[in-house]
Amino acid sequence: MTEIINARFQEGGKEYSFNPNGLTVAPGDAVIVSTTAGPEYGVCTEGNHMVDETTLVAPLRQVLRLATEEDEAEHARKQETRRERGEKRAAPPARSAAPKTPEQKAKEKEALQICQQKIDQHGLDMRLVSADISSDGKVLFCFTSENRVDFRALVKDLAATFHARIELRQIGVRDETKLLGGLGICGQPYCCSRFLDKFQPVSIKMAKTQSLSLNPTKISGACGRLMCCLKYEQGAYEDAVKRCPKKESFVETPDGVGTVTDVNLLREKVKVRLEDGEEMPKLYLNREIRVVRSGKGKRPEDYVAPPKEELEALRYIPPMEERQVTAEPKSELAEKLGEIFAGEAKRVPTRKPSRAPGGKSKGRGGPQHRRRRPHD
Numbered sequence: 001m002t003e004i005i006n007a008r009f010q011e012g013g014k015e016y017s018f019n020p021n022g023l024t025v026a027p028g029d030a031v032i033v034s035t036t037a038g039p040e041y042g043v044c045t046e047g048n049h050m051v052d053e054t055t056l057v058a059p060l061r062q063v064l065r066l067a068t069e070e071d072e073a074e075h076a077r078k079q080e081t082r083r084e085r086g087e088k089r090a091a092p093p094a095r096s097a098a099p100k101t102p103e104q105k106a107k108e109k110e111a112l113q114i115c116q117q118k119i120d121q122h123g124l125d126m127r128l129v130s131a132d133i134s135s136d137g138k139v140l141f142c143f144t145s146e147n148r149v150d151f152r153a154l155v156k157d158l159a160a161t162f163h164a165r166i167e168l169r170q171i172g173v174r175d176e177t178k179l180l181g182g183l184g185i186c187g188q189p190y191c192c193s194r195f196l197d198k199f200q201p202v203s204i205k206m207a208k209t210q211s212l213s214l215n216p217t218k219i220s221g222a223c224g225r226l227m228c229c230l231k232y233e234q235g236a237y238e239d240a241v242k243r244c245p246k247k248e249s250f251v252e253t254p255d256g257v258g259t260v261t262d263v264n265l266l267r268e269k270v271k272v273r274l275e276d277g278e279e280m281p282k283l284y285l286n287r288e289i290r291v292v293r294s295g296k297g298k299r300p301e302d303y304v305a306p307p308k309e310e311l312e313a314l315r316y317i318p319p320m321e322e323r324q325v326t327a328e329p330k331s332e333l334a335e336k337l338g339e340i341f342a343g344e345a346k347r348v349p350t351r352k353p354s355r356a357p358g359g360k361s362k363g364r365g366g367p368q369h370r371r372r373r374p375h376d
Contacts, residue, residue, distance in 0.1 A: 001050040005063065007031055007042040014197045015045055019062040024048060030067035030075075036134075039064055041075045108133055115141055115158060122154050129176050138165045144176050174199050177223040184221065191228050202226040206234050209241065211265065240265040244286050248296035251289040254315035255282060257305050260289075288316050 005025045006015045018033050025031060029044045067075075112131040119126050126149055129142045139162055143149075151168050158166045171179075178192040192199070207219050207230060221227045245251060249260045251272060258274035261281050270289060271281040292303065305311075 002053050002056065002060070003048055003050055004056070004060070005031075005044055005048055006046040007033060007044045007063075008197070009040060009042050016042075017051075017056060017060060019060050020048055021062045021064075023063055023066065025063065025066070030072055032064045032067055032071060034061040034064055036138075041067060041071055104133060111139055111162065112141075114161060118154055118157050118161070122151075122157070124149055124151060124154060126151070129171065130179055138167065140167045140169060142169050142171050142175075142179065144171060144173060173223040174225060177221070182222055184227075186229075190222070196228060200228065200231045202228060202230050206230045206237075209234065209237050237265055240268060244268055245270060245289065245291050246295045249291055250293035250297075250299055251291050252306065252311060252314065253282070253284050253289050254312050256311065257292070258282075285316050288314050290314060 003020060004017045005020050006017055008015050016033075018031075023031075024047075025044045026047045027044055031042055031044055032039050033042050034040075108131045111133065112128060115131065116128055119128070125147060126143045126145050129144060131142075132140045134140070139158070141158075149170065155166050155168060174192060177190060178196075181193040182190055184190055188194075202225070204214070204226065207214060207226070210230070210233065212219055212230075219226055219230065244263050244265060245260050247260055247263060251258065251260055251270075253272050253274070256274045256276050258272040258281075260270050261273050262271040264270070268286040269283055270286060271283055272289065273279075273281045293300065
């Protein structure tokens with residue numbers, strides 16, 4: 001067993017494990033840890049705890065010290081500078097969080113172009129996503145590819161060109177979307193760019209359980225994979241499926257027996273087409289029905305419907321506090337809008353009948369439209 005702590009370098013970023021080096025660190029404490037790019041500022045997410053050595057990824061780096069007020073002030077200054085410049089980190093979370101200068105940006109852009117030219121020369125099936133030059137001169141290129149790529153010759157060529165240490169990292173389409181960022185169909189920034197530190201497996205079965213449209217354009221994200229938010233409510237839907245009957249089930253209701261035609265998992269209500277009732281299905285709460293046959297099949301041959309009094313006992317009568325409807329207080333905006341509309345209604349002039357030049361009305365009741373009687 002090994003004692004470790006968990007820390008992350010940015011909000012919503014991935015958690016990394018570090019050796020506390022004899023320090024006692026509590027969740028929320030700021031620490032200075034050792035990384036490949038040098039000392040970095042991080043925030044502890046899980047304090048000292050013991051884990052099995054086989055679950056750790058080598059090498060396990062150490063916590064150098066607890067962060068001081070000067071470290072926190074420097075980190076806050078860097079964060080403010082990044083927000084003012086509107087920059088987004090394209091490097092993995094473990095790399096330097098210091099804002100990049102225009103010269104560094106120009107070097108990375110040039111490195112990206114040179115690497116793309118080398119890829120074309122070697123004829124490799126790779127698509128570059130980002131380039132990052134660390135403070136020690138190491139150049140990291142992130143790329144995507146459908147297949148596994150042998151880029152050993154490319155690394156040698158790039159090392160001879162840049163005279164620096166080269167690292168090529170193949171990432172997936174989800175990681176690419178996490179690095180680039182953007183807005184989802186909900187209007188919010190991508191969950192992977194905001195708070196998801198690791199991707200959860202998502203399957204088409206989740207969309208079926210939640211009765212969603214199986215149209216790929218509606219349930220897929222910008223990365224082309226199923227949306228990560230399908231995983232959020234899957235547990236609640238699976239729990240509701242256990243309590244609600246299946247479609248085509250034969251059930252007993254307060255109004256008689258019938259077959260389930262539709263199930264609303266969120267409201268836990270079912271529509272039942274009664275055998276001796278109207279053609280339109282009736283809506284019942286899940287607690288008001290009793291399942292005789294689950295799912296599609298034949299009706300039990302020896303089944304006899306219970307008497308009406310027994311079925312009527314299944315009806316749910318809400319308590320008095322649920323039946324009392326309390327008026328929700330109106331917001332200040334709603335009250336002002338009501339006053340405006342009420343004032344506009346008072347100012348609308350009433351329509352008066354127009355009059356002829358002689359002062360007589362042109363309405364149908366005037367002399368000009370008076371009907372002649374037979375005796376006139």
